[in-house]
Amino acid sequence: MTRQKKFYLDESEMPKQWYNLTPDLPTPLNPPLGPDGNPISPEMLAPVFPMNLIEQEVSQKRWIDIPEPIREMLIQYRPSPLIRAYELEEALGTPAKIFYKNESVSPAGSHKPNTAIPQAWYNKQFGIKRLTTETGAGQWGSALAYACKLIGLECKVFMVRVSFDQKPFRKLMMHAWGADCVPSPGTETQAGRNILAQFPDTPGSLGIAISEAIEAAVSDPTGQTRYSLGSVLNHVMLHQTIIGQEAKKQLALAGISKPDVVIGCCGGGSNFAGISFPFMYDKINGADIQIIGVEPYSCPTLTKAPFVYDHGDVARMTPLLPMYSLGHSFIPAPIHAGGLRYHGMAPLVSASLKDGLMEAIAVHQNECFEAGLLFARTEGIIPAPETTHAIAGAIRAANQAKEEGKEKVILFNFTGHGLLDLMGYEKYMTGILEDYEYPTEEIAKNLEAIKGYPLPK
């Protein structure tokens, strides 16, 4: 065998610290604001999150130690392999070397357990008995169910209704790991009942489900329930940085000193942060690396939205976060990449774009599934719809390298497999997959609603 395809790290080489981008940002991060327009204090988040995670959320430390018990659990599937996409390269006829970090190897099938496990562990340490959360396509909900079972917490998942109906297997996965999963909006919360009264046929959205999950957490009279979020927040970005740190070591094993292009798909921002922030650190320190976020054409947060203060959820229960946002009441088109259907973007990712550390592109659903199908037919693994966005971005970069005749090194994050999300492929192959246009009027309307909000610096 003359070529090595997969690059593994020993378990002992799994990162011992998470990387926090916050202190390295060229422009200091704007603080989250409370209802009065003033920065919120950590204590104000205490009903929602345990204090040890709040400390991470506001930390200015560059490196944060990963507790040993968390590393012991992460080795159920980590370090994840870095894989050279030889077969894809050959199909494209590109001089580029394409590598992907295969985060689909976790029991839940995606990168999400990287933060689910630490979050569950910190909550348990803090004396919490039960976590609530929301999930779109179900990747996050199943990851948290898995983590809670490992650690010994109860888990309640509010799943966006359209996915709950279309993707019954995700719900069954959560059940297998002992979690309770209900469709959102539902009648268990005031937020859900309000939405249903207004829009009885709503397919739901992540924003609505977040409102329900937070309400369910803060309204527990015993005080032993907290809420867990799978993306957007600083501590979630933090936990995912093991991806990029591992990738860096693995690229070195492959004889690569640095990638030329790093690519991730963007929904709330966590997998993108995970793969890219460790390379942003290098970029901030002078390395020449192009970092690209790929988002759906129909939910163009990074490419079309303004940088504003907005709520993370429809019911406006979260603090105001400094981010690119299409407006908290924006409901994205029902694309198959449910995990990318989010109106906002993680403040840390938003700041990275604002500060020029990254760029963003928006890709149509058909181009993504075309890319995903080519990947499945060359590299074997069938990608999740979210992941096809990163692949489409990588293919664009590889084609550009071909045009330029440059032997670029492209790294992308393979966030999850698509075994439970195959309908999109079938629609693409039979020519009935919808492309959705930029929802210009929708965006304008939703942005109008947040016009009076404070503006970030």
Next chain:
Amino acid sequence: MTRQKKFYLDESEMPKQWYNLTPDLPTPLNPPLGPDGNPISPEMLAPVFPMNLIEQEVSQKRWIDIPEPIREMLIQYRPSPLIRAYELEEALGTPAKIFYKNESVSPAGSHKPNTAIPQAWYNKQFGIKRLTTETGAGQWGSALAYACKLIGLECKVFMVRVSFDQKPFRKLMMHAWGADCVPSPGTETQAGRNILAQFPDTPGSLGIAISEAIEAAVSDPTGQTRYSLGSVLNHVMLHQTIIGQEAKKQLALAGISKPDVVIGCCGGGSNFAGISFPFMYDKINGADIQIIGVEPYSCPTLTKAPFVYDHGDVARMTPLLPMYSLGHSFIPAPIHAGGLRYHGMAPLVSASLKDGLMEAIAVHQNECFEAGLLFARTEGIIPAPETTHAIAGAIRAANQAKEEGKEKVILFNFTGHGLLDLMGYEKYMTGILEDYEYPTEEIAKNLEAIKGYPLPK
């Protein structure tokens, strides 16, 4: 980190030869017999299989070289990891060390590509353009679809109609890899049309699907189509022996000179042969290793059937094979482990049992899903229903080690994940999963029908 959980091999350490148990069997293998009761010649199989695979089928060579192009393709997912089941051990409170070989890491999610890739490659070498096969639950059909796409063959899968309707995701996987998957019986073959004329509402069966697939292969006027089988045959057992060979090297990495117990689930026999035959070689050469096949209680081929000559399929199109058989017209109860619903057993596995190289146990469906759920809630990965049988066997062995106070080393084959087969778990958890008894009368009736057949020595 004080303990290592996962043991990987470098790609260069993937076995370079397959191990053929045939020459090492204490009693020589009985030959397959033709319709006239005489041993069939290799030429008689030529319309169905390419001659290079027929040569492997009848080979007496102990070690057979794996062609380098096949190894290049297998590294898309191999060597598969060997994993120490620490969390399961702790839950059981056993002194046993439990290891599992994780074959669920292939793109198709099971061990099946280990033979699908070589079979497709040998057919391509032989000038074949198109493969046909049958599939029950869909594991084998999707593995062959994946292999044919890698290698550049057309692939046609006849899928048992009831599974075709109930498990749409497997069909979608095959489509994603470019295969044509049709429900069986269908109108494309004479066999299918005959059955439909007689039983328009038939749910189909593997026997019917095999008949259709063989007919579709042998009736191609260009002669460029062959048939491919995912289990039972000698060359399929052969291809799977990379599993046990890798496991042996990986156990050595874990400081284990030999396992005390090796366990696999048994349907047609291929995964069991894969994990166990390399250890049978050691056993034949004096090593003290207990080798256990685990089968469904409702399909007790190894534990209750006689050793006879019987057909491999319901329609009696195959030669007579020397094996334990419940009778070729036996239709097993509709357990969730579709891949274990087979009336016979690979001749090589049957010979191993007959010669005392292995033993067998039969386990009820509820015990299996209980084991699978415990596994998912400790080790994380949700096992396929077939795989839960091996886990149930491993748990029994671990509990026995606990009773005996012995620190045994248990190795089992984790054949596939259960992400597309979650209904059984849901039924188990809600208490509505059926246990099926030994089908004593059914077996007697079906054995009566083969009473006049020749008997193996």
